[in-house]
Amino acid sequence: MTVQDIRPAKPLFSGADWDFDTLQRTFDAIERVALEDLGLDPYPTRLEVITSEQMLDAYAATGMPVMYPHWSFGKRFAQQELLYRKGYQSLALEIVINSDPSLCYIMEENTMATQATVIAHAAMGHNHFFKHNQVFQAWTAPDTILDDLRYARSFVKACEDRHGRHAVEQVLDAAHTLFAHGVGRDKAQRPDPLEQRERLRRRRREALEAMDELWLRTVPHALADEEEDAKEAYRDAERRALGLPEDNLLLFLESHAPLLEDWQRELLCIVRQLATYFEPQRQTKMMNEGCATWCHFEIMNRLRDRGEIDEGAMLEFLHLHAHVVAQPDFDQRGYPGINPYALGFAMMRDIARICTAPTREDEEWFPEIAGNDDPIGTLRWAWSEFRDESFVRQFLSPKLIRDWRMFRLRDDAEDPEYLVEAIHDEAGYRKIRSALADLYDPAAQQPRIEVVDADLRGDRKLHLRHWVHDGQQLDALETRRVLRHIARLWGYEVRLTEVEEDGEELGSYETAEL
Amino acid sequence: MANLRIIDRRQNPSGKSLGNRQRFMDRAREQLRKAIKENIRQRSISDTQSGETVVIPADGTHEPVFRHDSETGERSRVLPGNKEFRAGDRIPRPSGGAGRGGSEGSEEGEGEDAFAFTLSRDEFLDLLFEDLKLPDLVKKQLKSEETEKPKRAGLTTSGPANRLNLVRTARRSLVRRAALSRPKQDVIVQMERELERLEHEEITPADGRSAERRIAELREQLERARQKRARVPFIDPMDLRYNRLEHRPQPIAQAVMFCLMDVSASMDEDMKALAKRFFLLLHLFLERHYDNVEVVFIRHTQHAEEVDEQTFFEGRQTGGTVVSSALKEMLRIAQARYPLADYNIYVAQASDGDNVRSDIETCINLLEGRILPITQYMAYVEINPPMRGRRNIARRGESDLWHGYAELAERRPNLAMRRISEASDIFPVFRDLFKSEGQTS
Numbered sequence: 011m012t013v014q015d016i017r018p019a020k021p022l023f024s025g026a027d028w029d030f031d032t033l034q035r036t037f038d039a040i041e042r043v044a045l046e047d048l049g050l051d052p053y054p055t056r057l058e059v060i061t062s063e064q065m066l067d068a069y070a071a072t073g074m075p076v077m078y079p080h081w082s083f084g085k086r087f088a089q090q091e092l093l094y095r096k097g098y099q100s101l102a103l104e105i106v107i108n109s110d111p112s113l114c115y116i117m118e119e120n121t122m123a124t125q126a127t128v129i130a131h132a133a134m135g136h137n138h139f140f141k142h143n144q145v146f147q148a149w150t151a152p153d154t155i156l157d158d159l160r161y162a163r164s165f166v167k168a169c170e171d172r173h174g175r176h177a178v179e180q181v182l183d184a185a186h187t188l189f190a191h192g193v194g195r196d197k198a199q200r201p202d203p204l205e206q207r208e209r210l211r212r213r214r215r216e217a218l219e220a221m222d223e224l225w226l227r228t229v230p231h232a233l234a235d236e237e238e239d240a241k242e243a244y245r246d247a248e249r250r251a252l253g254l255p256e257d258n259l260l261l262f263l264e265s266h267a268p269l270l271e272d273w274q275r276e277l278l279c280i281v282r283q284l285a286t287y288f289e290p291q292r293q294t295k296m297m298n299e300g301c302a303t304w305c306h307f308e309i310m311n312r313l314r315d316r317g318e319i320d321e322g323a324m325l326e327f328l329h330l331h332a333h334v335v336a337q338p339d340f341d342q343r344g345y346p347g348i349n350p351y352a353l354g355f356a357m358m359r360d361i362a363r364i365c366t367a368p369t370r371e372d373e374e375w376f377p378e379i380a381g382n383d384d385p386i387g388t389l390r391w392a393w394s395e396f397r398d399e400s401f402v403r404q405f406l407s408p409k410l411i412r413d414w415r416m417f418r419l420r421d422d423a424e425d426p427e428y429l430v431e432a433i434h435d436e437a438g439y440r441k442i443r444s445a446l447a448d449l450y451d452p453a454a455q456q457p458r459i460e461v462v463d464a465d466l467r468g469d470r471k472l473h474l475r476h477w478v479h480d481g482q483q484l485d486a487l488e489t490r491r492v493l494r495h496i497a498r499l500w501g502y503e504v505r506l507t508e509v510e511e512d513g514e515e516l517g518s519y520e521t522a523e524l
Numbered sequence: 525m526a527n528l529r530i531i532d533r534r535q536n537p538s539g540k541s542l543g544n545r546q547r548f549m550d551r552a553r554e555q556l557r558k559a560i561k562e563n564i565r566q567r568s569i570s571d572t573q574s575g576e577t578v579v580i581p582a583d584g585t586h587e588p589v590f591r592h593d594s595e596t597g598e599r600s601r602v603l604p605g606n607k608e609f610r611a612g613d614r615i616p617r618p619s620g621g622a623g624r625g626g627s628e629g630s631e632e633g634e635g636e637d638a639f640a641f642t643l644s645r646d647e648f649l650d651l652l653f654e655d656l657k658l659p660d661l662v663k664k665q666l667k668s669e670e671t672e673k674p675k676r677a678g679l680t681t682s683g684p685a686n687r688l689n690l691v692r693t694a695r696r697s698l699v700r701r702a703a704l705s706r707p708k709q710d711v712i713v714q715m716e717r718e719l720e721r722l723e724h725e726e727i728t729p730a731d732g733r734s735a736e737r738r739i740a741e742l743r744e745q746l747e748r749a750r751q752k753r754a755r756v757p758f759i760d761p762m763d764l765r766y767n768r769l770e771h772r773p774q775p776i777a778q779a780v781m782f783c784l785m786d787v788s789a790s791m792d793e794d795m796k797a798l799a800k801r802f803f804l805l806l807h808l809f810l811e812r813h814y815d816n817v818e819v820v821f822i823r824h825t826q827h828a829e830e831v832d833e834q835t836f837f838e839g840r841q842t843g844g845t846v847v848s849s850a851l852k853e854m855l856r857i858a859q860a861r862y863p864l865a866d867y868n869i870y871v872a873q874a875s876d877g878d879n880v881r882s883d884i885e886t887c888i889n890l891l892e893g894r895i896l897p898i899t900q901y902m903a904y905v906e907i908n909p910p911m912r913g914r915r916n917i918a919r920r921g922e923s924d925l926w927h928g929y930a931e932l933a934e935r936r937p938n939l940a941m942r943r944i945s946e947a948s949d950i951f952p953v954f955r956d957l958f959k960s961e962g963q964t965s
Contacts, residue, residue, distance in 0.1 A: 033530055057530045064533065067540040084548030085585055087541040092642055111529075118534055175547075187588050339605025348604065417606040419615075422598035430613040433606055445600040457590045476590075481597030484590060491588035 021320040022313070026121035033057065036126050037133070039318055043309045044134040048386055050305070052137035053152070054111040057129070065105070065117050066090055072288075073105045075113060076159040078166035078280070080182055106132035108140040108291075110152040123323040127330055130309040135302030142394040143298075145290040149193075155287060162280045169273050181274050184495035185260060185281035190456055192260035192285030249463060255475070257460040259496070260285065268470060269501035278499070292452050293397040300354015301393050307331060307355070337414070357401070360410050361389055371408055398450035406443045408434075418445045423481075457484055459506070470502040478510050489519055497521040548585065549647065555580035556643075674769040683766030692765040700763060706756040707749040715746050779814040779900075780862045781807060784850045784873040787823040787841050791876050795907045798944055799874035800837050802905050806872050814868070820857055824850035826880075830857060845878045847925060848886040855894055864898055871895065871902040877923025884928040891929075896936050904929055904941040 022039055023032045037057070044050040060068070070087030071077035103120055107113040114133045116125055140146050151158075169178045185192075256262045263270075264278040291298070310327050313319045319327070337352035338345050362385035364372045373380040379388050396404065412434045418441055420429040432438030432445075448454045463473040474496075476484055489506065497504045507518040549556065559580045609615070679689060719742045721727045722735050729738040783803045785796070803819075810817040821836035822828050825843030828850040850873070858869060879887070896902060906926055926941070933939045 030530055030532070037530075055529075058533045059530070060533045060536075064536065064540075070541045070544065079543055079547065081544060081547035081551045081585070082587055084541060084544030084546065087545055088548060088642075115533075183587070190589060337604060339607075340603035341605060341607070348602070414604040415606040416602055416604050417609055419601045419603060420598060421601060423595050424598075427614040427616050430609045430611055430615065431600065433609055433611055435611070438611060442602055446602040448600070449602060457592055459590055478597070480599060482592040482599060483596040485593040488588045488591055491586075492590055495588070 020317070021323070022126070022318045023122045023323070024320055025322075026123070028120075028122040028125050032122060033125060036122070037129055039313060040126065040130050040134060040309055043312050044130070044138075044305065047312060048134075048305065048308060049390060050134055050138040051141060052112070052134055053109075053141050055133040055137060056111050056113050057133065058113060058115050059118055060115050061118055062094075065115065066094060068105055068115060072284075073107070074159055075107065076156060076163055078159075078163045078182075079170075080166075080186075081179065082183075082186060104128040104132045106136045107155075108136075108146065108150060108152050108287075109155050110141075112137045112140065112152075121326065123319075123326040124330060126313075126319070126323070127306050127310060127327055130306035131302045134309065135305030136298060138305070139294070139298050139301045139393055142390070143290070143294060143397075144394055145293050145397045149290045150287050158283060162284075165276060165280065169277065173273065178277065180498060181277045182281065184499050185278050187492045187495045188259050188263075189281065189285050190452075191459060192258060192282040193289045194256075194258040194261070245465075248466070252461075252464060252466075254464070255460040255462045257458065258282075259459065259461060259474075262461045263496070263499045266464060266466075267500050268466065270499065274499075289452075290397075293399070296350035296354045296398045296450060297393065297396065297401050298354070299351045300356075300358045301389075303331075303334060303351050303355040304358035304389070339415075356410055356414070357405055358389060360407050361385065361392065361405055364407065369409070375407060376405070399447050399454075402443065402450055403447035406446060408439045411439055411442055416442050416446070418442045454479070457482075470500075472496070472500045472502065472504045474504065474506040476506060476508045478508050478516055481510075483508055483516060486519075490521075493519055493521050552580055552585050555585075674771055676767055677770035678768045679765045680768040681762075681764065681766070683768070687767045687769070689765045689767050693759070693763050696763040696765065697759050700760060701756065701758070704756045706758075707753055709753075712746065712749050712753070715742055715749070718742060719746065778816045778818070778866055779810050779868040779870060780818045780820060780858070781810055781870045781872065782820050782822060782854045782858070783836065784822050784824070784828075784854060784871065784875075785836065786825075786845055786847070786850075786875040786878065787836075788825045788845045788878065789842050790845070790878050791907070795876060796837055798907050798946075799905070802874060802903075802944065803872055806870065806903065810870060818862075818867075820854075822850050822853050822857075824853070828853035845875075845880060846883050847875065847879045848883050848890055851887060851890045851895060855890070858898070868900045869898060870900050873902070873904045874907060875904070875925065876908070877906045877925045879923070879925045881924055884924055887925070888928050888932055891939065892932060892936065896938060899938060902939050904939065906941065906943050908943055908945040 022036045037055075044052070066087065068075070069090050070083045072083070077083065103117060103124055105115045107115075112133070114129070114137075116128050120128065140150075140152065146152075166178060166182075252266060253262075260278055260282040264275050264282060267275075270278075310319060310324070310331075314324050335349070335352040335355050337349045361379070364376050364380050365382050365385040365388050368376070368380035382388060392401065392405065415434055417430055417434065418432040418438065420431045422429070432441035434442070458477040458479065460475055460477075461472065462475045463471075465471055465473075484506075493504050493506060504521045505518060506520075508516040510516060679692060718727075719739060722729075722739050722742070725735065728735055781803075785791070785799055787796075791799075807817065807819060819833070821831050821833055823831055823836055823841070824846065825841050826846040826849060827843070830853065854871065862869065891902070906923065929939065929941050933941055
């Protein structure tokens, strides 16, 4: 114990106003609690104070400080601005960027109590999560992301100068529609460093040139038409060589679309890297917010206990916190779905409770952590090893299900009624838990679409397959639109078939040749 | 601790998204134009100060994605806040798409989500008036003598004394004097003083020459220097530079717009509403080009009177129709209140074409002799109510007034006339009337 900890501390600040000294002093105090009491290990932080206008700007550009130009960001800005100006929606209090050092934007309009909360939430909580969660470690390169984005911006601008805005937009529009299909579900792909990309591209180009049509026509085919088996075997080999089936549609198009030029491939690559960068945020949204919320709650309470935060600021904090973790019931007007802050925070609290004061039920459900008396260590372990889906599957407790009075509903489009499949009772806990875990699995929620064939030696028709799960088919209009975009990139016809898991074909879409 | 850097970014420019906003608007331009056309119908004439919230279909700015059709298949949901359900209960599906999934948004029908956003006033008007230009606007600005303003434009070698450019003149004088080695005054004064002292025998030449020789030498030098100073004047006429002023035409910053309308019983409410929209567009357009646009509303039956906007559109009067009364009233007001030097005059007349036959000759004379010569532009719209005939087919025969005007319009390019029979005609008519030169519809 240092002398400072024993002495009754003076409040770090009083009143709503803040200045840079107070900010620094408060940050130091918060960091001390985070590092010493909670054992957090965040990236170094850069706090940037911005105005609400700038916050709106940041929103529109997906929160990143640097972004390439595209009309869709302008659209997002227009939407956000309208909501904000009309008072339908308040601005986020902060944006934190997963980079090393991490960037944390805070608004000048925030009160000092809010600034403290935001620092504890983002600069400590999110930041620790970014640095330690294995999904982030596997997928993102926080040390180079800002450089990559700067490169992307200048590359896009250079392309616009050389090829015209319209040509660039066509590629980016198409790439954006496939944003969610720009990551491989099975294998994590950390972005390649810049210098490697050039080499990769060259190799790809050589491979394509080797496939040149002239070559295909002039070299006599060993495979006569009657040798169907051999031909099929050959096609199989070719599919394997293309890495089919491939669920990373952006990667496939970038690598194998026959007619794209280098700069177009690079644009696809840029969007794909961005998709990869954001993928962990998709997979860990609830945990990440839960972690940050738990951290700010813990840190603010500890500061209050030491007398470093006065009652007024604490009241303001509690009000803010209650707003953040509000969870309306399903039957309330405007029910927005499960609030990731609320569920995340509740689960973190619940885990801490199981570690320190387990019931018999907890011991039965969570024998490995119940009563281990190391709540913070256990949480830190969970933050690093899980993503939303596995976290819920592992840690959603019967008590929490009861507290939230969760229930599971079957929604069958053929059925005029919903069916209540499970409620918060002994028979229902596991059913609810596994359904909720599935809902947090992007791979299960998003249509599963893969490239199955590309017939580079024939008509070059691109075959996509949608694996239909539980009879959920694609939205027809949207699908036709997306396929048009894909066809534009691919340059030849595209066909998509919807196939049940048992192999039954439910329907198909086809684009005409461009 | 060394782990923190605080940076104040508030001074950084905001509006980083403006470029992207512009790109978005370029993309949505067609839809924006349509939305604005709709929007115009609900505006009051003088309300041109505010921006607009427009709603456009998301088509074209829609970003499609692969997604499940919620009308197919089955799925599980987990919801909080169960009150009375037991496992196995069946709940009727709420009607409509809302409340089913919550966050999915509307995805029914064509999936054309409407998209609302706010245009600034400038963005709004820019879209509205793209590629439109009032005829003769520039010509009038250039030819009106009264509004020319002098503007400095370089230097000349002659001019009135009050425009002498001292700095430039002195500079040239200095250069010339140096080039021609004009003796300076203090050199002469020095020689005079030496001469005087030699003559008074206060000094003797330093080189041992006799005082007389030195005096003679000095006298000669002094004489040459004086002559040279006389030959090379301090200011020569060729040094003189004057500021040159050019008369540049100053655009007239004010305009007045006369709205003339027949309010006799034959003009019903629908016809007036049509007229209003036409006047509104003209006003919006003039606001764009002038700092100050005044609007004068003159309504007439067989008498004409100036009224306020509300009375103009809403009041009712009965009586006959004498169009020339409105024209005379317009001339009277123009002469009394709007000097031609300060105002550009626009006239917009809306009528159903009814007029006392004997008055038509008067109207034409008034227009040709007095109104058109002082008017930038006069637009006559004849409103044919949709009831009386379908467009172009069973249209009512052309009115006498139309006939009279049509003959005049052939001779006078600043008179334009069009027919309107329903609201959707207004915008095209307007565009047609004021289309930029060189453009075709």
